[in-house]
Amino acid sequence: MKQLGINPGDVKHIVMTHLHFDHAGGLVDFPWTQVHLHKKELDAKNKPKTWLERFAYDQADFTHHPNWVIYELCTEKWFEFDAIPLPFEPKMYLIPLFGHTSGHCGVAIQDGLG
Numbered sequence: 001m002k003q004l005g006i007n008p009g010d011v012k013h014i015v016m017t018h019l020h021f022d023h024a025g026g027l028v029d030f031p032w033t034q035v036h037l038h039k040k041e042l043d044a045k046n047k048p049k050t051w052l053e054r055f056a057y058d059q060a061d062f063t064h065h066p067n068w069v070i071y072e073l074c075t076e077k078w079f080e081f082d083a084i085p086l087p088f089e090p091k092m093y094l095i096p097l098f099g100h101t102s103g104h105c106g107v108a109i110q111d112g113l114g
Contacts, residue, residue: 013088018101019045021058031064036086038094039072041103053102078108 001008011030016037017023027035045062048054071094074082083093084105091110098104 013086015086015092015094015107016041017107018104019061020056020101021061024061025058027061027066028064031066033067034069035066036069036071036094038084038096038103038105039070040098041101041105042068042070044102049102056101081108083108 008030009032011033014027014030014033014035016035018041019037044053045057048057071084071086074084074096076083076085076093078093078095081095083095086092086094090112093108095106095108096103097106
């Protein structure tokens with residue numbers, strides 16, 4: 001990030017599609033951020049129900065006790081998809097796409113072009 005001229009301390013929000021180790025492994029490097037995700041995903045990490053869930057989440061990725069910001073209810077539509085608006089700019093949505101994980105979500109970002 002520093003090579004790109006981005007100060008890591010300026011990162012305030014991280015939006016997670018899911019918490020598998022290959023996606024959440026860097027969270028420990030940003031302990032001051034708010035980590036946004038669907039409630040079902042945090043539930044799966046905290047209380048795995050399947051053998052896959054027991055092995056898919058590396059609890060070492062969460063030893064810094066992330067500042068979770070949890071969402072559950074879809075209150076808007078993004079095109080034809082149920083969507084959860086996130087409370088910051090640029091306008092972003094969590095789009096529940098459960099299947100890959102119990103709380104897997106896509107992320108849509110409004111780019112101002114359409």
